[in-house]
Amino acid sequence: MRVGLFVPCYIDAFFPAVGIATLELLERLGLEVVYPLDQTCCGQMMANSGSQKDAAGAEALFVKNFSDFDYIVGPSGSCTVHVREHLDAIAQTPAVAKVRANTYELVEFLHDILAVEAFPWAEFPHKVGLHNSCSTLRKLRTAKASEIDEPVFSKPMDLLRKVRGIEFVTPSRPDECCGFGGTFSIFEEPVSAKMGYDKVADHHGAGAEYIVSADTSCLMHQKGCAERLGLDIRFIHIAQILNGDRA
Amino acid sequence: MSSREIILAAVRANHPLPAPALPDVPLFERGAAPLLAQFRETLERMGGKSIEAKQGENLDALICSLFPQAQVISSAAAEVKGTRGLNGTRDPADLADVDVGVARAAFGVAETGSLWLSETELQINSLAFLAQHFVALLDPRAIVPNLHHAYRDSRFATARYAVLVTGPSATADIEGVLIHGAQGVRSLTVVLV
Amino acid sequence: MKRIDHAEAASEFIAAKEHQEFHDRRLWDLRLKRDREAHGIPEWEELRELASRIKEHTLSHLADYLEEFEARARENGATVHWARDATEHNQIVLDILSARGSKTLVKSKSMLTEECDMRSFLERRGIEVIETDLGERIQQLDDEPPSHIVVPAVHKLRDDVSAVFARTIGAERGNNDIHYLAETQRRTTRPYFLRAEAGMTGANFAVAETGSFVVCTNEGNADLSANVPKLHIASIGIEKIIPRTEHLGVFIRLLSRSALGSPITQYTSHFRAPRAGGELHIILVDNGRSERLGMRDFWYSLKCIRCGACMNTCPVYRRSGGLSYGATYSGPIGVIIDPAFNIRKYSNLPFASTLNGSCTNVCPVKINIHEQIYKWRQVIAERNQLPFVKKEMMRIAGKVLADPRLYRAAISAAGLAIEHLPRFAIYNWLNAWGRQREIPKAPGQTFRSWYLENRKPS
Numbered sequence: 001m002r003v004g005l006f007v008p009c010y011i012d013a014f015f016p017a018v019g020i021a022t023l024e025l026l027e028r029l030g031l032e033v034v035y036p037l038d039q040t041c042c043g044q045m046m047a048n049s050g051s052q053k054d055a056a057g058a059e060a061l062f063v064k065n066f067s068d069f070d071y072i073v074g075p076s077g078s079c080t081v082h083v084r085e086h087l088d089a090i091a092q093t094p095a096v097a098k099v100r101a102n103t104y105e106l107v108e109f110l111h112d113i114l115a116v117e118a119f120p121w122a123e124f125p126h127k128v129g130l131h132n133s134c135s136t137l138r139k140l141r142t143a144k145a146s147e148i149d150e151p152v153f154s155k156p157m158d159l160l161r162k163v164r165g166i167e168f169v170t171p172s173r174p175d176e177c178c179g180f181g182g183t184f185s186i187f188e189e190p191v192s193a194k195m196g197y198d199k200v201a202d203h204h205g206a207g208a209e210y211i212v213s214a215d216t217s218c219l220m221h222q223k224g225c226a227e228r229l230g231l232d233i234r235f236i237h238i239a240q241i242l243n244g245d246r247a
Numbered sequence: 248m249s250s251r252e253i254i255l256a257a258v259r260a261n262h263p264l265p266a267p268a269l270p271d272v273p274l275f276e277r278g279a280a281p282l283l284a285q286f287r288e289t290l291e292r293m294g295g296k297s298i299e300a301k302q303g304e305n306l307d308a309l310i311c312s313l314f315p316q317a318q319v320i321s322s323a324a325a326e327v328k329g330t331r332g333l334n335g336t337r338d339p340a341d342l343a344d345v346d347v348g349v350a351r352a353a354f355g356v357a358e359t360g361s362l363w364l365s366e367t368e369l370q371i372n373s374l375a376f377l378a379q380h381f382v383a384l385l386d387p388r389a390i391v392p393n394l395h396h397a398y399r400d401s402r403f404a405t406a407r408y409a410v411l412v413t414g415p416s417a418t419a420d421i422e423g424v425l426i427h428g429a430q431g432v433r434s435l436t437v438v439l440v
Numbered sequence: 441m442k443r444i445d446h447a448e449a450a451s452e453f454i455a456a457k458e459h460q461e462f463h464d465r466r467l468w469d470l471r472l473k474r475d476r477e478a479h480g481i482p483e484w485e486e487l488r489e490l491a492s493r494i495k496e497h498t499l500s501h502l503a504d505y506l507e508e509f510e511a512r513a514r515e516n517g518a519t520v521h522w523a524r525d526a527t528e529h530n531q532i533v534l535d536i537l538s539a540r541g542s543k544t545l546v547k548s549k550s551m552l553t554e555e556c557d558m559r560s561f562l563e564r565r566g567i568e569v570i571e572t573d574l575g576e577r578i579q580q581l582d583d584e585p586p587s588h589i590v591v592p593a594v595h596k597l598r599d600d601v602s603a604v605f606a607r608t609i610g611a612e613r614g615n616n617d618i619h620y621l622a623e624t625q626r627r628t629t630r631p632y633f634l635r636a637e638a639g640m641t642g643a644n645f646a647v648a649e650t651g652s653f654v655v656c657t658n659e660g661n662a663d664l665s666a667n668v669p670k671l672h673i674a675s676i677g678i679e680k681i682i683p684r685t686e687h688l689g690v691f692i693r694l695l696s697r698s699a700l701g702s703p704i705t706q707y708t709s710h711f712r713a714p715r716a717g718g719e720l721h722i723i724l725v726d727n728g729r730s731e732r733l734g735m736r737d738f739w740y741s742l743k744c745i746r747c748g749a750c751m752n753t754c755p756v757y758r759r760s761g762g763l764s765y766g767a768t769y770s771g772p773i774g775v776i777i778d779p780a781f782n783i784r785k786y787s788n789l790p791f792a793s794t795l796n797g798s799c800t801n802v803c804p805v806k807i808n809i810h811e812q813i814y815k816w817r818q819v820i821a822e823r824n825q826l827p828f829v830k831k832e833m834m835r836i837a838g839k840v841l842a843d844p845r846l847y848r849a850a851i852s853a854a855g856l857a858i859e860h861l862p863r864f865a866i867y868n869w870l871n872a873w874g875r876q877r878e879i880p881k882a883p884g885q886t887f888r889s890w891y892l893e894n895r896k897p898s
Contacts, residue, residue, distance in 0.1 A: 009841065012887040013851045014880045019887035023895075035891050041841040048795065048814070050821030051834040057842020086814070134796035146475060147753065147801035149484040173468070177755045181794025186872045187830065188792055190451035191759050193876035194460075195794075224877030251522040254726045258678065259503040261734030266500035270493045272686055275483050289703065339668045340634040358693075359704040366715060372667040376660050377633075394704075395689035403685045404650050407516075407715055408667070411692075411708040416660040418622065419700075420575035420593055421601050423466045426622040429574055430629065431660025431707070 003033045004066045006074030006103070008216075009041040015216050021239040022075045022106055028121065028243070029114060033073075036065040044082035047089060048182045056089035063087075067095045071113065072103040075239045077136035077215045078182070080105035085139065106239055107142050107214045111155040118162055121244040125165030128241075129208030130156060131199075131222070133215035134177050142214070146175050156214060156238060163241055171202035180221035196225035200233060210234045212241055274395045282357040282390045283439075290360030290437060293414035294427055299387075300440040310382055313436060314347050317380075322349035323370040324384050326440075339373035348378030348432070352385045352412075353402065355437075358393035361413040362437065365406035372408050376416075381432040383412070387439045441785045443827075444767070446792040450760035453595075463595050464758040467588075471752045473701020474802065481693075490690050492806035495743035498681055499733060505648040505681045506724065512651025516713035518720040525727050526556035529675065533558060533640070536673060536721055537567055542637035546629075548655065548662035549573040550642025551589050551746060552675045552725055555768045570632045572661035574625050581608040587762030587770070590699050590748040595761045639665030641711075643676040644745065645691055649684040652712040653722070656695060656705040663709050673721045674711065679729050679742040691745060694804035698749040732780050737815045741776050743805040750799035750809060756792055765789060772799035776812040779820065787825035790816040848888070855882040 003026060007019040026033045042062050043055030062083070066072045074080060083103040090096060110116045136142045136156070143154035160166055179185070179195025186192075200222050203211050211233060213219050219235040226233050236245065248256075287297045300309060306327045310320060321342065322329035327349045336342065350369050352362035362383050366372055375381055391397050403409055416431030427433055454460050478484045498505055510520045523529035529552075537545065545567055553559065559569045559580070571580040575592035579585060582604045586592030593601065598616040605611035611624045633639075641662045643653035653674055655662040666672040682691065696705045714720035733739050751757045751771030762770035767778040767786060775793060778786040790813045799809040820826060826834075840846045873879060885893075 007887045009847070009851075013854065014883060016883050016885065016887035016890055020890060023891075035888075035895070037888065037892075038844040040844055040847040043838075043841070046834045046838045046841075048817070049791075049830060049834045050817030050819075050826060051831070051838065052818050052821070054834045054838030057838055061842055061844070134794065134798075138797035138801060145798075145801055147478075147798060149479050149481075175798075177794050177796035177798065179755065179794060181796070183830070183833075184791065184794050188447045188450065188756070189872040189875055190447060190454050191756050191792075192794075194454050194759050195755055196877065220880055221877065224873070224879065227878035228876060249522070250524045250528060253524060254522050254678065254724070254730060255503050255506065257726070257730035258506065258733060261730055261739075262502065263496075263500050263733065263736070263739055267493055267496045269497045269683060270490055272490060272494075272690055293702070293704075293706065343630070343634055361704060361708070372715060373664070376663050376667065393689075394693050395686070398686050398689040398692075403652070403710060403712075406710070407713040409710040409712075410663060411704065412706070413704050413708070414706050417658045417706050418574045419658075420573075420578070420591055421596075421618045421621060422462070422598055423469065424618045426619060428626065429622065429659035429661070430572060430626060430633070430664055 001031065002070045003031050004069035004072045005033050005035040006039065006066065006072050006079070007035065008074060008076045008079045010220070011075065011216050014220065018075050018216050018237040018239055021237065021243040021245065025239055025243040026073065029116065034069070039065045042079045042082050043087070043089065044079055045182055047082060047086050052089045059087050059090045063090070063096050063099050066099050070102065071109065072099060073106055073109045074103070075106045075214065075216065075237060077105045077133045077140055078217060081135045081139045105136060105140055105214060107136065107156050107159060108140060110159055116159065119242050122242055123164040123246060124241045127167050127169050127207050127209045129169050129171055129203035129206060129211045130160065131178065131211050131213040131218060132156065132175055133213055133218045136214050137175055159242060160212070160238065169206040169208050171206045173202055178218050178222055180218050185221055192221070193225060196221050197229060200226040200229065200231055204231050204233050208233060210236050212236050212238055214238045272395065275393060277392065282392060283387050285357040286355050286360055286390050289358065290414065293360050294417055295360060295414040295435040295437060297437040297439060300438050302440065304440065306438065306440070309438065310347060310349065314380060317346035319345045320347045320349065321345045321374060321378070323368060323374055324349050324351040326384065333370050333374070336371050339371055342371060342373050342377040345374070345378040347380045347382060348374040349382045349384070350374060352383045354389040354391060354400070355385050356394060356397045356411065357390050359413055361411040363397065363400070363409065363411055365402065365409040367406065375410065375412060376431045378432055380434045380436070382436045382438060384438050384440055441782060444765065444785060444788055446760065446764050446788050449764035449766070453761045453764055454759060459595065459597060460759060462597060463761060466594060467752045467758045470701055471802070474698055474749055474752065477697040477701050477703065487690055487694055488804055488806055491694055491804055492743065494682060494687050494690065495805050498683055499679065499739065499742055502678065502681065502733065505683060506678060508648040509646055509651055509681055512649070513722055516651050518651065518714060518722050521721065521723045523723055523725045523727070529556045529723055529725050529727065530558050530561040532723055533673060534562060534565060534567070537638055540637065540671060542671065544568045544570070544632065544636040545638045545640055546570045546572050546632050546636040546665045546669065547640035548642070548657060548665050549576050549592070550640070550675055551768060552642050552677050553640070554585065555727065570629065570636070572629055572633070572665060573657070573659060574622060577625055577629065578604055581605070585763065585768070588748060588751055589746055589769070595763065633664045633668050636669045638671040638673060639669040640673045640675065641666055643674055643680055644695065645682050645688060646676050646680045647685055647688065648681055650712055652710050654688060655709045655711070656707070658706045660707045663707055666709070666711060667715065670717065671719045671721070672711070672714070673723065675723045675725060677725050677729060695745055695747055698802065698804040699747040728781060735780070738776065738780065738812055740807050741773065741812060743807050744773055745805060747804055749802040749804065753798045753802045755796070756794065760792070765792070772809045772813070776809060776816060779816050783820065783823055784825055787820045790820065851886060
């Protein structure tokens, strides 16, 4: 199984530790992982702003970099959603269709494709609030959303439960959006910040020492809010916990 | 072309395709739940009250005991005389001074605690709204399980006006605080007889 | 026509801390109540699917069902009018009233009449119009539009209502007891029910099979408006049609549970024919609906049954308030309907969203709201209605991200900037991120450079 590692632009630039943890984790699980050096971005930001034609260049480059893999795996729910559901700015060739069909968010990949049973190297003896990004929750459906009447399930929880020492706390609004929303965070800053403040206060109030998520974009926004508020709470990507980070 | 023609032509030209088929609606029967108990419980949750009366009981006396201050009691139900009949009423607004309005509901709905009434049961429709309080007689055997059952009743096709009444008039428009007696009746009492 | 600036209005709303926090809590509470009801019915998701398919079928055959509805309604003794747009609707209402010399109109809640701006049209022509729903009455007396389609004054606290009532209907100044305020509105509205020559309602559903329409209220004010005055006028959007009476079982079970978390409204009123000695006029209104029906990506919005569940769940709506959208319809349903009315004026609204998708999940008729929000963004960009700054940002970003070398140069420049520029330069007023958040620190190196140092390149 040839796996291409997709490291979104903002992770490459600001949170490389998340990319490193993802790579190391997949290697620990015995996979041959390749990181195409000329990747940049999936095009999500431009497309979400309505400028689909401005996304075309990035989308074409994405397909060019990743057309040769069985699986494309990345530590980002929102980017995965864009590739699978909205990579529409370019002609839909067989190569594009293949890339779209085989792109997975990390939790999906670990849970559904690899069906990982254990993370023996992992231990995280902390109180943790799980933040399911709206992309992973409502679009990739990696867990039950509170609005829908269906049996409870959670892929990230299934994985995290295999980590020694981890303890979960639940905020009062577990799946309300945290307010990042891409360029929403800039163009609707007042509401975005208020949503972020409410989110981190909620987790903090529930006793969380860490907020963990599969989406660094949410974490980046929440961390920015928490730091400005002076809240004592830390932020970590699920890849880092599963890869064995202790803190 | 009239507006009617213009609108219908525009709609027809824009009918989405392909056109989906109309699905069948099941009755969603849930099994042998005690309908009367569910009806009473849901009615109470919706702000209404229910009391049982015995066959042949003096319902006028019962209603007077429930509303001892009431001066004007008007009834559309044969079993209750009230203090002022409805036969002479010309204008719905004439019922503005009624303290207690009384009628017999055609049936109830267990799922929602609702009562079905039409101009046949009410005689004057405004009786159920202008009165300060409303008392509905309901045969406890005339309760259907849910709204799917209710909406198969043929009287919807013949009644000029039919209302599913569920509890008293209510609002929570100011700070979410529940008020009974918004514009309509302040209380609803169902007498099961 | 000035573009609505949602972000600025939202900023003011958030600054009124007590009001905003109450607004958010109150509507979230309605969302939780909705969840409890939904999870209490095993067939909930099946009902949503049925409702969605009934609506999609009906809209695909709408002209036929409209004709059937009209034929039955006429047989029942109702008079049926057709209005192409808001102006025609308002004129029809005026003509009906004038022909009978009616000068006072009591009405129950109707978003359609808000959409048509009927009240100011009638008032300018000498008709007194009394909103009878408590929330609508508060807003009328305060000369403000309703902020929420189900709870019109949800953005107001008791002191606000007390001040409005003291100013307008003689309530005691400073008495903010909610029971007192509600009783005051009841007491002062009642005489209008008794003497008005005409009553007006909207309709939640119109049944083609019987020519009936259904109005759902908790207050009973629609029943009073329709059953006391001799004349009942009902304004109905053409998309409200459903085929048969039995379908009401599905929609009535979904409506109040979705809107308020109660199994049914206190009054579910079915009007089929004028009452003895009375008159019933029905106005079927288009006002852009037939056009929207032809929009391949947006016609699903016509399935809407006006429950407001999308507003209650929307984290943006709860923190910005309905009035911040500057349109009759606000919240998620508003942002996908309003641009069809005026793309320039409402071009910001689809961006007042994080695309989180909660609205789509609570919609009882399964409107794909968040997907339509995304699509509207594309339309707005294509029609050149994006603000210049955003347009330019995306054009430049698109170029940089399409080229690996440009991208790497930009990243290292940004990293250097964050590392070396003084705090005040980074957090200046141009930087929206930094207004209320810390900016991420620049890491020592990018992932790519770590990869080149630590792994063999592919």
